[in-house]
Amino acid sequence: MKEAVLPKPLRRPEAPQYPAYDTAQVAAVLARWADTSGNLLPILHDIQRALGHVPPGAVGQIARALNRSRAEVHGVITFYHDFRQAPAGRHVLKLCQAESCQAMGSRQLTAEVEALLGCRLGETTADGAVTLEPVYCLGNCACSPAAMLDGRVLGRVTRAKLERLLDAVGRG
Amino acid sequence: MWSELRALRDEIDYGTPPRDGAPVTLTIDGVAVTVPAGSSVMLAAAEARRAVPKLCATDMLEAFGSCRVCLVEIEGRRGYPASCTTPVEPGMAVRTRSDRLQALRAGVMELYLSDFPAADIPGGWSELHEVIQATGVAQHPYGRGENHLDAPVDESNPYFLFDPAKCIVCSRCVRACEEVQGTFALTIEGRGFASKVAASQGQPFLDSECVSCGACVQACPTQSLVEKSLFVGGYRRADSP
Amino acid sequence: MVKVCVPRDSSALSLGADEVAAAIAVEAVRRGAAVRVVRTSSRGLFWLEPLVEVETPAGRIGFGPVDAADVPGLFAAGFLGGGEHALGVGPVAEIPFLKRQERLTFARAGVTEPTSLVDYEAHGGLRGLRRALSMAPAAVVEEVVASGLRGRGGAAFPTGIKWRTVAAAEAPRKYVAVNADEGDSGTYSDRMVMEGDPFVLLEGMAIAGYATGASHGYVYVRSEYPHAIAALEEALAVLRAAGWYGADIQGSGFGFDAEVRVGAGAYICGEETAMLESIEGRRGMVRFKPPLPAIKGLFGMPTVVNNVVSLASVPVILDRGARFYADFGLGSSRGTLPIQLAGNVRRAGLVEKAFGVTLRELVEEYGGGTRSGRPLRALQVGGPLGAYFDSSLLDLPLDYEALARHRGMVGHGGIVVFDDTVDMAAQARYAMEFCAVESCGKCTPCRIGSTRAQELIDRILRGEDAPANHAQLLKLCDVMESASLCALGGMAPWPVLSALRYFPGDFGLPPATEAARVV
Numbered sequence: 001m002k003e004a005v006l007p008k009p010l011r012r013p014e015a016p017q018y019p020a021y022d023t024a025q026v027a028a029v030l031a032r033w034a035d036t037s038g039n040l041l042p043i044l045h046d047i048q049r050a051l052g053h054v055p056p057g058a059v060g061q062i063a064r065a066l067n068r069s070r071a072e073v074h075g076v077i078t079f080y081h082d083f084r085q086a087p088a089g090r091h092v093l094k095l096c097q098a099e100s101c102q103a104m105g106s107r108q109l110t111a112e113v114e115a116l117l118g119c120r121l122g123e124t125t126a127d128g129a130v131t132l133e134p135v136y137c138l139g140n141c142a143c144s145p146a147a148m149l150d151g152r153v154l155g156r157v158t159r160a161k162l163e164r165l166l167d168a169v170g171r172g
Numbered sequence: 173m174w175s176e177l178r179a180l181r182d183e184i185d186y187g188t189p190p191r192d193g194a195p196v197t198l199t200i201d202g203v204a205v206t207v208p209a210g211s212s213v214m215l216a217a218a219e220a221r222r223a224v225p226k227l228c229a230t231d232m233l234e235a236f237g238s239c240r241v242c243l244v245e246i247e248g249r250r251g252y253p254a255s256c257t258t259p260v261e262p263g264m265a266v267r268t269r270s271d272r273l274q275a276l277r278a279g280v281m282e283l284y285l286s287d288f289p290a291a292d293i294p295g296g297w298s299e300l301h302e303v304i305q306a307t308g309v310a311q312h313p314y315g316r317g318e319n320h321l322d323a324p325v326d327e328s329n330p331y332f333l334f335d336p337a338k339c340i341v342c343s344r345c346v347r348a349c350e351e352v353q354g355t356f357a358l359t360i361e362g363r364g365f366a367s368k369v370a371a372s373q374g375q376p377f378l379d380s381e382c383v384s385c386g387a388c389v390q391a392c393p394t395q396s397l398v399e400k401s402l403f404v405g406g407y408r409r410a411d412s413p
Numbered sequence: 414m415v416k417v418c419v420p421r422d423s424s425a426l427s428l429g430a431d432e433v434a435a436a437i438a439v440e441a442v443r444r445g446a447a448v449r450v451v452r453t454s455s456r457g458l459f460w461l462e463p464l465v466e467v468e469t470p471a472g473r474i475g476f477g478p479v480d481a482a483d484v485p486g487l488f489a490a491g492f493l494g495g496g497e498h499a500l501g502v503g504p505v506a507e508i509p510f511l512k513r514q515e516r517l518t519f520a521r522a523g524v525t526e527p528t529s530l531v532d533y534e535a536h537g538g539l540r541g542l543r544r545a546l547s548m549a550p551a552a553v554v555e556e557v558v559a560s561g562l563r564g565r566g567g568a569a570f571p572t573g574i575k576w577r578t579v580a581a582a583e584a585p586r587k588y589v590a591v592n593a594d595e596g597d598s599g600t601y602s603d604r605m606v607m608e609g610d611p612f613v614l615l616e617g618m619a620i621a622g623y624a625t626g627a628s629h630g631y632v633y634v635r636s637e638y639p640h641a642i643a644a645l646e647e648a649l650a651v652l653r654a655a656g657w658y659g660a661d662i663q664g665s666g667f668g669f670d671a672e673v674r675v676g677a678g679a680y681i682c683g684e685e686t687a688m689l690e691s692i693e694g695r696r697g698m699v700r701f702k703p704p705l706p707a708i709k710g711l712f713g714m715p716t717v718v719n720n721v722v723s724l725a726s727v728p729v730i731l732d733r734g735a736r737f738y739a740d741f742g743l744g745s746s747r748g749t750l751p752i753q754l755a756g757n758v759r760r761a762g763l764v765e766k767a768f769g770v771t772l773r774e775l776v777e778e779y780g781g782g783t784r785s786g787r788p789l790r791a792l793q794v795g796g797p798l799g800a801y802f803d804s805s806l807l808d809l810p811l812d813y814e815a816l817a818r819h820r821g822m823v824g825h826g827g828i829v830v831f832d833d834t835v836d837m838a839a840q841a842r843y844a845m846e847f848c849a850v851e852s853c854g855k856c857t858p859c860r861i862g863s864t865r866a867q868e869l870i871d872r873i874l875r876g877e878d879a880p881a882n883h884a885q886l887l888k889l890c891d892v893m894e895s896a897s898l899c900a901l902g903g904m905a906p907w908p909v910l911s912a913l914r915y916f917p918g919d920f921g922l923p924p925a926t927e928a929a930r931v932v
Contacts, residue, residue, distance in 0.1 A: 037712065040694030041677055045636075059373055068356065069381050072695075074373040075359030079696040079853075080677030082636050098598030099793055102843065103756030103831045104784070136680060136847065137596055138637050139604040141755035141827070142459035142762055143424050151639060155427030237701035238855045240896045252895055257701035279892030283861040313885050317868040341854065360696070360854065363679075365864045367854035 018057030025050045026058045030065040040066065040076055044083055053084040089124040089131035091169055093162070094148040097121075097134045100141035109145050112159040116166075130166065187214035187229040187242070188256055198264040213266055214242055214255035222268050225277060225303045227284075227393050228342035229256040233351055239342055240280045241303055244268050252276060274307070281309040287319045288394075289337050291411035299393035300340065318365065325407065328376035331400060332389045333407055334369070338396035341367050345388035345397055357381035358388060369396075414447045415493045416468040421527065422455030422608050423640040424601070429481060430463040436484040437465070444488055454609025456523030457763030458510055466505055466523075469495045475505040510779055515741060516765045517749050518726045519602075521610050528647045530655055533612045539657065541728030545620045546665045553624035554580050557727060559735035561747025565602075566592055566683070566720030567796065567824045568900075569813055572727075575717060578707035579625040582715035587627035589618050589717045590692065590710065591724060593634040593641070594676050594683035596851075597796030599755035599827030602763060603721035607634065607641035610725070611648035615671065617724030619662065620731055621717050622669040630671030631711070632721075633688050636678060645673050680851035684899050685718040687853060698853045699899045720825070722751055741767035746812035746823075756793075756829035757783045773807035776830055787832040791840075791916070795824025797847050798904035800911035801837065820911065822904075837916035841909045842870045848905035858893045859902025865889060866909065873920050883913075883922060 029046040033039040043062060047054050054077055063070045077083045095101075095110050110121065117125050117132055124131040140146035143155030149165055193209025198216060205220040212235055217224045227239035235256040243252035247265035252273065255266070267273070281303065285293065288300075293310055304310050323336035346358040346369065357380055361370035371380035389397045400407065419425075419434040434450050441448035458464060461477035465487070474495035476487060483500060490498040502508060505523070516522065525532040533539065545553045558573030579587060591614065595603035606614055618630045634642050649671060652658040660668045674692050676682050682691045686700035689711050710716025726748065730738045739747045746768035752775060754761050759781035764770075772792060776782070783789050792802045794811070800821035802809070809815050816822055831840075848863035869886040873879045890906035897903040917925050 036672075038674075038692050038694040041674065041691060045675055045677065056373060066694075069359075070372045071357050071359040071370065071381060074370065075361060075696050076694070078361045079363050080679050082676075082678035096598075098847070099797060099840070099843070100599045100755040100827075100829045102840070103829055103835065107839075135637060136850070137598045137600075138423075139595060139601040140424050140427050141599045141601055141753065141829070142457075143427055143462070144756060144761075146427065148637075153423050153427040153640075155424055235701070237898060238857065240857050240898070243896060254701065254898075259703065276892055276896050279888060280857055280896055283857050283865060283889075283892070286865060287861060314865050314868065315872075318864050340857075341860065343855075363681075363696070363854045364849055364852035365854070365860055367860065 018055065021055035021057050022051060023058075023061060026061050030062065034065075040068075040073070041080075044077060044080075048083060052087045056085055089128050091129060091150050091166070092131045092133060093166070094133045094135035094138075095121070096136070096138055096140070096144070096146040098137045098141075100137075101145040104144035106145040109157065109159060113162060116159065116163060184218055184223075186218045186231040187224070187226050188212040188235045189231050189233070190215070196260045196262050198260050198262065198266060200266045201268055207260055209260070211260050212256050213244060213246070213253075213258045213260055213264070216260050217244070217255060217266065217268055224255045224268050225306045226256060227300065227303060227340060228344060230344060230391060230393070233344060233347045233391065236343060236347065239340070241277050241307070243273060243276055245270060245273060277307050278309045281307050282312040282314070284340055285309065285312040286314040286317065287321070288340070289321055289409065289411050291409075292338060296395070298395045320368065323368070325409070326371075326376055327400070327407065328378035329382070329384060330378075331384060332377075332386065332397060333400055334377060334397050335407070335409065336368060336396065337409065338394045339369055340394055340396070341369070342393060343369075344391040344393060345369060348387040348391035349382075352387040352391075353383070353385045355381060355383055355385065357383070414449050416449050416451055417493070418451050418453040418466040418468070418473070418523075419463060420455040420523065420609075421452040421640070422462075422605065423638070424459050425455050425462040425464070426640070428462050428478065432481040433463045433465065433479050433484065436481040440484050440488050446488070446493060448493065451526055453525060454522050454527050455605065456505065456511060457519065457605060458508065458523075458760070459762045460760045461502060464502075464505075464523075465492075467493055467495060471495065471504065473505045475502040475508070476500040477502060510760055510762065510764075513779075514765050515749050515767055517729045517738070517741070518613070518722060519605070519610075519751060519763065519765045520729070521613070522605060522763070523609075525610070527609050527611060527644050528651055530612065530651050533610075537732065538612055538728070539616060541731035542616045542619055542623075542657070545623055545731045546663070546667065550580065550624050550626065553620060553731065556735045557624070557730060560730045560738040561735075561742070561745070562723060562726055562730060562738065563745075563747070563813070564720055565722035565726070565750070565825065567597075567822070569823065572719060572723050575707055575719070576621065576625050578705065579627065579715045579717050582708055584715050586629070586712075587625060587715045587717075588711045589621045589625070589627045589630040589671070589719070590685075590689065590706075591618060591630065591632040591721060592683060592685060592688055592718060593632050593638075593721045594680075594688060595638075595721070595825065596635060596680040596683045597825050597827050599793065599829035600753050600796060600825045601755075602751040602753055602826060604638055604641050605763060606721050606725045607632075607638065608644045611644045612652065613725045613728055614645075614721055615648055615652055615658065617727035618671055619658065619669045620727050621719065621724060623667050625715075625717055627715075627717060628668055628670075630669065631674050631692050632671060633674045633676060633682065633692055635676040635682075642673055642675055649673070679853075680847075681853045681899075681901060684901065686899075688718070689716065696853070698855050701898065722825075742812075743767075743769050744812065744814060746814065750811065750823065750826050752811065753827045754780045754830070755827060757785055757832045758830040759784045768812040769810045771808050771810050772802070772828070775811065775828060776807065780830065783830060783832040785832045785834075787834065789830060790833040790835050791831040791837060793829040793831075793840075793908065794827070795822040796827055797844060798822075798900065798907055799824050799827075800907050801840065801915060802911065803915040820907065822907075837912045837919040838870065838874055841912035841920075842867055842874075844905055844908035844912075845870065848901060852901060856896075856898035856902060858897040859899075859905070862889055862893045862897075862902065863905060866893070866906075870909075870920075873922070876921060879921060883920070886913075
């Protein structure tokens, strides 16, 4: 082993100041999965289900419970596109961007929905009502184009159909 | 015993850590070489003085297989296995140099250089520069595209700095932090082209879980992580006005 | 009491199946009709979804696609007695699309209630596992080897050989890990199994566990499949309660249990080693091989990694015998393949056939041509890493060898149809965009190459020194193919190169010579 070149530890700071979050809910999730091997993804899913996102402030709490570093947990959160570090809009609309839906006009549909909502894929409407996101296949390729609104899969989607559904959820 | 003997020898980086298995004999470019079972083809090639270019491999860390410049040809096998992650086998016939391998290594180097500061290529010293020399590839054909050249330098640590423009995302620093130091203060944030080295939750090194041990600096093959003491009067990027 | 079946498959739900089922129940009450609405799986005849089936003495009579608003009219037309209606499709089993298939793995699709064990057993379920438990584990492995079953996830590695390796490995613990991260656009057969017949997958897993000495299983399902996750959880609970999962299965002394793990939006986790990393709670980074997962897999232990359809095909092999299964298909492509028709096709759906059916039969006879009615221009076979073909290749049979000869692959069996409005340069660019979005970022050819390839295609399309950028694109594709760590970077060039080969005009490039078209 080669010698390390630098002198010894300077300081080992605590996690920086992040916005407050519900530590009790996170603790409950951590307790639920405590005895499961490879439990980080289920934990992150459950925290996101409970809090709407995985608050950066919770990373330290998760890391301590799992005896892992904040870096490791942060690396995992940022790898997976499902995990949000900030809350989404009140509704989440995902439009499939993959080949089968492209063959049925998803590019045009996406442009129309972007115009309708006034935001691009990956953005949230100014009023915070809808977050618009790309998704790469919902397995609904026999009924393209496909979309997902608040977890509900939609098939043979048209702009009019989406507009109706968005109005029905109040867009707000 | 093997590892002790080796430690007595020169300062060659064999690319992957030593193993202590039973002797295995293979040929590298026709030269017979005997190494312990469990060794990598890369290590055997270095033993045979037919060293293969490498970027993500160093013998202080376990093999990783990401940089793809150490590809070789092995008789009877399809494709171009990475020599760092391929264990030796008795009678294996390995080729470390061919026009085909040169073309592939050059193609990979061009990709690296397409996201590396051009002004830092001539005259620099680092393992990356050694591979630039070995492959003869000092420029790339891609023009200006998406890149990380404007990412800010992290100078928060008093002893070393991190210039992400020179980072080739080989993860040697991340792995050194884990395997050598056991600190796990570093990670790769994001994925794909957006992948970048991050301390803790993407913080300045000084505010992270980093204990300033320097293992990452020692592991870095591009001087992206580098001691500040090398820069009298402060760090300036080669391309800064 | 008339039994009326309405699918609970997510494609049917995406078209309003829940609303239709509710409307039937309400209308039945209003009319005082004795109706039992049963939520079944889907037949996979998706152009007819929501497909309502009424059980009559003459078999199941179908009506579709039904909208909730059609329900009063259906009652008025006497659909409960199989009466005439504009949406009537007659006896479902006689629909040519279905009748001409060879459904082994999907024998229960559209027939049974997904999580009714009684229904499952009444339709042949658990016979494979019963027989396996009466055999020596090694004999079970050899039965699967003899069937010629190859992995249906895309890599097509012989399933039985993989099992042999795991069975031979000495270890304190072994695992079965099911790859249910079905991310290829144009495919949905895994989803149909999990939502529609989850027991068959779990039965296949238990057989794999028995054969190889594994005691614990994981099903890694993508988060985009919420209904599949729910159905699997429900089915697991049913099997445990009935003593078919757990410490001592039916008093055999063999214990096996499993858990469902949910992905988090990463196509790369369909690569087996990235999936293992993800199950272990890490970034889904591809591992190098060797060691093979069969030797050193999940948590460092020998692990059977199989695709959903591969494992779902195992119970019928054990039930009917290797010979029965191998008699379907030809050459080294044995058994049946669930083919999924998708994109711009009139009759999109699942076609389970013995290997050897041609693309033309699939797209024209089963599929009925494009949904838009415009001429067919291109097909993508085998997912986002599969080749694009033009209509001159429609007579290719869909088997591993024939497609490989044309630099294509069966992949997971998806076929996406495009009409003549498609811009193949945009499709080629998308292939690299997808690779860039989904790259794990470990190896350089994929991490940087996919972004550079998009930039090169953009320059070609802008007419900036097109010949030079075209030449560089070919060189880059070669580097990605030969130097990438896994199939994502290694095969992302396939759709690009095939689009260039068959549709050079879309890139503003001169027509390919005949020599360039023949590969």
